[in-house]
Amino acid sequence: MKLLVCISKTPDTTAKISFKDDNTQFNGDGVNFILNPYDEWYALVRAIELKEQKGGTVTVVNVGDSSNDIIIRKALAIGADEAVRIDQLPNSSMDTAKQIANYAKSEAFDIIFLGKETIDYNGAEVGAMLSELLDLPYVSFASNMDSSADHFVLTRDIEGGVEEIKLNAPFVVSAAKGMAEQRIPNMRGIMMAKRKPLNVVAGIETSSRASVKSFTLPAEKGGVKMIDPDNMDELVRLLKEEAKVL
Amino acid sequence: MSVLIVAETQNNAIRSASNEAVYFGKKVAESLGVACSALIIGDADGGESLGTYGADKVLKVNTGGKGFDSQAHTQIIKQVAAQESASVIILMHSSAGKSLAGRIAIATDAGLVSGATALPSIEGSTMIVPKTVFSGKAIANYELTGDMKVITVMGNSLKPEAIGSAASVTEVSVDLPAFRTEVLGVKTQSGTVPLPEAELVVSAGRGMKGPENWGIIEELASELHATTACSRPVADIGWRPHHEHVGQTGVAIRPNLYIAIGISGAIQHLAGVNNSKVIVVINKDPEAPFFKAADYGICADLFDVVPKLTAALQKAK
Ligand SMILES: Cc1cc2nc3c(=O)[nH]c(=O)nc-3n(C[C@H](O)[C@H](O)[C@H](O)COP(=O)(O)OP(=O)(O)OC[C@H]3O[C@@H](n4cnc5c(N)ncnc54)[C@H](O)[C@@H]3O)c2cc1C
Ligand SMILES: Nc1ncnc2c1ncn2[C@@H]1O[C@H](COP(=O)(O)O)[C@@H](O)[C@H]1O
Numbered sequence: 001m002k003l004l005v006c007i008s009k010t011p012d013t014t015a016k017i018s019f020k021d022d023n024t025q026f027n028g029d030g031v032n033f034i035l036n037p038y039d040e041w042y043a044l045v046r047a048i049e050l051k052e053q054k055g056g057t058v059t060v061v062n063v064g065d066s067s068n069d070i071i072i073r074k075a076l077a078i079g080a081d082e083a084v085r086i087d088q089l090p091n092s093s094m095d096t097a098k099q100i101a102n103y104a105k106s107e108a109f110d111i112i113f114l115g116k117e118t119i120d121y122n123g124a125e126v127g128a129m130l131s132e133l134l135d136l137p138y139v140s141f142a143s144n145m146d147s148s149a150d151h152f153v154l155t156r157d158i159e160g161g162v163e164e165i166k167l168n169a170p171f172v173v174s175a176a177k178g179m180a181e182q183r184i185p186n187m188r189g190i191m192m193a194k195r196k197p198l199n200v201v202a203g204i205e206t207s208s209r210a211s212v213k214s215f216t217l218p219a220e221k222g223g224v225k226m227i228d229p230d231n232m233d234e235l236v237r238l239l240k241e242e243a244k245v246l
Numbered sequence: 247m248s249v250l251i252v253a254e255t256q257n258n259a260i261r262s263a264s265n266e267a268v269y270f271g272k273k274v275a276e277s278l279g280v281a282c283s284a285l286i287i288g289d290a291d292g293g294e295s296l297g298t299y300g301a302d303k304v305l306k307v308n309t310g311g312k313g314f315d316s317q318a319h320t321q322i323i324k325q326v327a328a329q330e331s332a333s334v335i336i337l338m339h340s341s342a343g344k345s346l347a348g349r350i351a352i353a354t355d356a357g358l359v360s361g362a363t364a365l366p367s368i369e370g371s372t373m374i375v376p377k378t379v380f381s382g383k384a385i386a387n388y389e390l391t392g393d394m395k396v397i398t399v400m401g402n403s404l405k406p407e408a409i410g411s412a413a414s415v416t417e418v419s420v421d422l423p424a425f426r427t428e429v430l431g432v433k434t435q436s437g438t439v440p441l442p443e444a445e446l447v448v449s450a451g452r453g454m455k456g457p458e459n460w461g462i463i464e465e466l467a468s469e470l471h472a473t474t475a476c477s478r479p480v481a482d483i484g485w486r487p488h489h490e491h492v493g494q495t496g497v498a499i500r501p502n503l504y505i506a507i508g509i510s511g512a513i514q515h516l517a518g519v520n521n522s523k524v525i526v527v528i529n530k531d532p533e534a535p536f537f538k539a540a541d542y543g544i545c546a547d548l549f550d551v552v553p554k555l556t557a558a559l560q561k562a563k
Contacts, residue, residue: 013494014513017383037495094351094358119494119517121379121386123360128316128348137426138316140345143488153430158256158341159263160440160489163314164430171427177495178488209357209392213374216385224527224537229546232558235526238542240562243524245446245503246470 001056001169003047004109005080006100006130007039009064009071010120019215026120026215035071038115040078041182042175047113048079049180050147056110057081063090063099069198076193077185083196088203091211093121097129098206105134110169116141116176124174131172139165143178249275249282250332251301252323254342255290256434263338263443265299269406270365270399271336272300277368278334285326286415287319288312297413299406304415305330309422313429314342320349321423327354329418332394339398340442347398356394363403363500363521366390381494381517401443402500441492444473447501447522449492451477451515453508453529453548457485462552463507469559475499477509493518508548511536528552 011017012032020027047058060080062068065087072083086103090096104112112134117124124140131138143162144155156163157176185193227235239246251271253264268284275282284301286293289311293304307322323346327335335350337343339361351358359375363385366373372391377400379386390397434440441447448467454460467474474490481491492499494517504522508529509515516539519525527540530547537543544551 011380013381013517017380019384093348097348097352119381122381122498124344125348125351125358125360128345129352130348131317132320132349132352136317138345138349139427140316141341156341157489158432158434159261159442160438161432161434162489163432165313165427166430167427177491209355209395210359210388210390212386213389214387215379216376216387218378218382218385218521221539221541224540224543226543226545229544229551229554232551232555233562235542235544235555236558236562239503239524239526243503243541245524246559 001050001054001110002108003051003056003058003111003113004104004107005039005044005047005058005060005075005113006126007044007060007062007071007075008036008115008118009033009062009068010036010118013119023215024213033071035074036115036118038117038175040075042177042179043113043115044075044078044080045180045183046145046175047111048183050111053147059084061086061100061103063088063096063203065089072198073193074185076196076198077189078183079189081196083198085198085200086203087200092208093123093125094129094208094210095206097126097133099203100126101130101133102204103201104130108170112136112172114172114174116174127172127174134172137167137171138173139167139171140174141176142173143176145173145179247278247280247333248330249278249280249334249336250323250327250330251282251284251336252343252346253284253286253293253296254338254340255286255288257432258290260286260290260292260295263340263401264296265406266401266404267336267338267399268296268299268301269409270404271334272409273365274334274336283330285323287322293415294412297410298408300409301413304413305418306415307418307420312425313432315425315427316345316349318423318425319346320353322420323350324353325420326418335394335396337396337398339400343398347396351396354394354396355392356396357390357392358396359388359390360398361400362397363400365404366397378521382498382520400500402445402502438473441473441475441490441497441499444499445502446470446472447475447499447503448472448505448507449475449477449509449519450480450507451509452479454480454485459549460486462549462556466505466552466556469556472503472505477515506536507552509536510534511539
């Protein structure tokens, strides 16, 4: 099977978030960037497992500049066969989706994997956009993929439960926890990754009707009010009268 | 011009989360001085109630019993939006809403903001819409331009109020697209409000020592009519079901009240809960990082204090 995994780079969760240029740009100085966990742990590993089961190739694609090559090499070290970097700093999810669609449309991938969402913008937008651009079915937030038959049965997370969906390739899927178990790259993988192809291709002009105008930081908490453990009546009173949540 | 709201259904009923989307849509429609309609796709009953939360009209498209398919539903929504001359489409920031919004944005050449946390401010033909980013650590103000706009609304962003009266439901006809996926089944727990929509959440972590001790958590939750949640390690070792796991890798929630019991408050946990309106932390370690993110803190043994809290709530009824 010909498999594509879309991978992105995000700030580490522990990163301190700040902005520059009058709060219009994210300040990446001193921030540690990682391969987006959903892409790495679930989407990529499930694609590799599928290749191990049915044969084929796993290609990873990233839209971004050469500073992303580190995370791309990591994906190759985990087990992807080849990588494509679309050399463009995306200005929106729509831009990202259009860049990937433009590349994927002539490649006839059987399945395109994405992560559930990026942990920076938390949009879960790219997968849906890409599916529509490629006119493919889309199963979002999959927590299991049964690939034992010719068709696929995916389990998709919905509010308070799951839904089971049957479909045939080609399709697009976004991966949530449960899809696969994280794999740690080993020495051999890291050595092999250096020799695997990382093709850089040019991006296209795209337009988008949504852009970030400014960032703000949420209001600071007023500090914790400690309550005497022997006076839960007081907590109940505060929740009712002060916080007004009961 | 009009605003079109996509209502959600489950097990042949309207999901109550749709009320918030309808109310949000109505508020947007009011600022634009236009009407709003709510759309139901499928066989659900009870659409009349959407009028109560502000829908001027309720429309229904019968799909002959077929389940959710983002591709087919997008084609249906696109057709209804054209019939209604909609310029704004509102969905919930839910599993279905997120699967549809990006597709609709492409299909209708719209600007998209997913996960809006407040009503947009409207300036001529542009809208500024806030949403939280960086796992709750910041807010981004998005600008939407162009003739068509799609917004998904984060749960518990505004409280839906009954502002209208029941509306009649009109069947509309569209060209039914092909459904290329088949829903084999839907499994949901009944009785409790799903986590992303819960207003009150009682959550516990590794401080519980073992799954056999969860009785006190369930009693507190049932006293409050709250939904239960847990930290990630607790779900990973199988003490609690996977859908209860909140945090960066689990469900992100913003209830009115989040009670965290025996949870240390690691940054990855906070990422999913720090937008809760009020946070109560029960932990025996005064240095637990969660206290820094809390509104009310109780430094004590949870096995001692949780039953006391339940009793105090009972007494206060
Ligand atoms: C990439 C990544 C993603 C992650 N994603 C998530 C996520 O989505 N959600 C998540 O929750 N975690 C996540 N984690 C894990 C996270 O870092 C923490 O390890 C985890 O949240 C800790 O769980 P805990 O608070 O239940 O356990 P612990 O850290 O072990 O804390 C237990 C707490 O209970 C208290 N306690 C013990 N006994 C008692 C008692 N008798 N009475 C009162 N208090 C008591 C202790 O003082 C302690 O503070 C992630 C980690 C990584 C690296
Ligand atoms: N710059 C990018 N390059 C390649 N894939 C991306 C990029 N940004 C996002 N993705 C993919 O789209 C998914 C959803 O991202 P988002 O819509 O930003 O939440 C991610 O988990 C990735 O799989």
